[in-house]
Structure formats: C-alpha cells, structure tokens
Amino acid sequence: MLVSILHRITGAGLSFLGLAMLTWWLLAAAGSAEDYTLFTDVVTQWFGRVVLIGLTWAFFQHLLSGIRHLVMDTGQGFELGVNKASAILTIIGSLLLTAALWAFLLGVVK
Amino acid sequence: MSLGDSASALGKVEHTGSAKHGGGHWLNEKVLSAGLLLLGVWFIASLVMLPALNQRTVVQWLRDPTGAIPMALFVVASFRHALDGMKTVVDDYVVDEGNRFALNTFFFFIAVGGGALALFALARIAFGAQG
Numbered sequence: 243m244l245v246s247i248l249h250r251i252t253g254a255g256l257s258f259l260g261l262a263m264l265t266w267w268l269l270a271a272a273g274s275a276e277d278y279t280l281f282t283d284v285v286t287q288w289f290g291r292v293v294l295i296g297l298t299w300a301f302f303q304h305l306l307s308g309i310r311h312l313v314m315d316t317g318q319g320f321e322l323g324v325n326k327a328s329a330i331l332t333i334i335g336s337l338l339l340t341a342a343l344w345a346f347l348l349g350v351v352k
Numbered sequence: 353m354s355l356g357d358s359a360s361a362l363g364k365v366e367h368t369g370s371a372k373h374g375g376g377h378w379l380n381e382k383v384l385s386a387g388l389l390l391l392g393v394w395f396i397a398s399l400v401m402l403p404a405l406n407q408r409t410v411v412q413w414l415r416d417p418t419g420a421i422p423m424a425l426f427v428v429a430s431f432r433h434a435l436d437g438m439k440t441v442v443d444d445y446v447v448d449e450g451n452r453f454a455l456n457t458f459f460f461f462i463a464v465g466g467g468a469l470a471l472f473a474l475a476r477i478a479f480g481a482q483g
Binding site for chain 1: 361382385386389392393396399400406407410411414427430431434437438441466469470473474476477
C-alpha cells in the first residue's frame, strides 16, 4: 500500500521536477559557459542538493517499485509474505542506492 | 499465483472491451517501462563513470553517438512514460470529466513541449553548435 502510493508520488515528482531539471541541464550544457555555471551554482547550493538528492531517491524508489510491478504483472509475487518483503526491499534498496550514489558523487568514496 | 490456463492473462483480454485494443496499449506501456528501466540505469551509470560533470566533459560525452543516441531515447521514453503515468493518476483521482479532459490535455502539451525542448538542446550539443 505504502509502496504503491510512493510509486505514484515519486512518479509525479520525477515527471515534473525531474524532467524539468533534466531539460534545464541539457539546455545549460547546450548554452554558454555562464548558462552551465548558473545550473551548477544552483544544484550545489544546499537547496539544490536537497532537490537532486530527493530526485535520485525518487528515481531509485520508482525504479525498484517499477521492477516489482513488472514482476507482479506476470502474476508472481502476490503471496502475502513475498509481497510484503518485496515492498520493504524497494524502500531499503532505494535508500541504499541513494546513499551510495551521493557518497560517490560527493567524493566520500572514490 | 497463476492467472492463465491455455491463453495468457493478456491474451484473454486482448480485443475485448469497447475499444478492442486496451490490452495492446497496456503491453506498450509495460514495454516502454522496461526500456526506460535500462535507459535509466544507463543514465545513472554514465554520470558515475564520467571523469567529471563539467560542461566540457558533458558536451564531449553527448557529442559522441554512444552518448547522444541513448540520451535521445532516454528523453523521449521519459517524457512519454511521464505522460502515461500522469494520465493514469489523473484518470484515477479527477472525478469530473471536464476537468479530467482539461488536465490530460494540459499535461499532453507540457510533455510534448518539454520533450521537444530537451531534444532541441541535445541536438544542439550533438551537432556541435557550441565550441
């Protein structure tokens, strides 16, 4: 239930904020040096970091619950224990992947 | 849990209903989701593997067909998938038929416009308008 709602919320967030950021990033890369600097200045501010970290979490959560949905579309994983375990795994997995990605991006791990 | 006897679950519903093609539409969305899954993993893996994320590096990456082509697919698949997803959400939660139509139309225009903008930016990089 929670994971199903999270799938929709993260999907909506990625659709608007995520695609807006992707489009801005591509436009900035296609533009002048100042255009790109404006983008990197914003995303390295604390609020920019919060947005990007939030988006990467949303991305991983949506991706993992999406895989779960694709498996369930084949008619598998509906047993109560399996269903619950796979739901919890998407949450743990998305948090771990987000932490790992940002640890890497911020140079904590190289 | 098994859903099918001789025909698959999808096979049983294909060509049923008033539109006669709902099952195919459902499958298209699933195939697109699976494709986007691969492209999304490619996107994150690429960001991690690039030596830096400055403009020079990013432009160099997207000027090469191995960067530009998957990125074009990623952009198109993402906007299309976002449109499919938002339509599902709107159809589920917006009760009034007029509002539903208006919102779906609005999101359609945003998705097409946004996708075109992102593709234009990518084309500009890939075909080297900027030195």
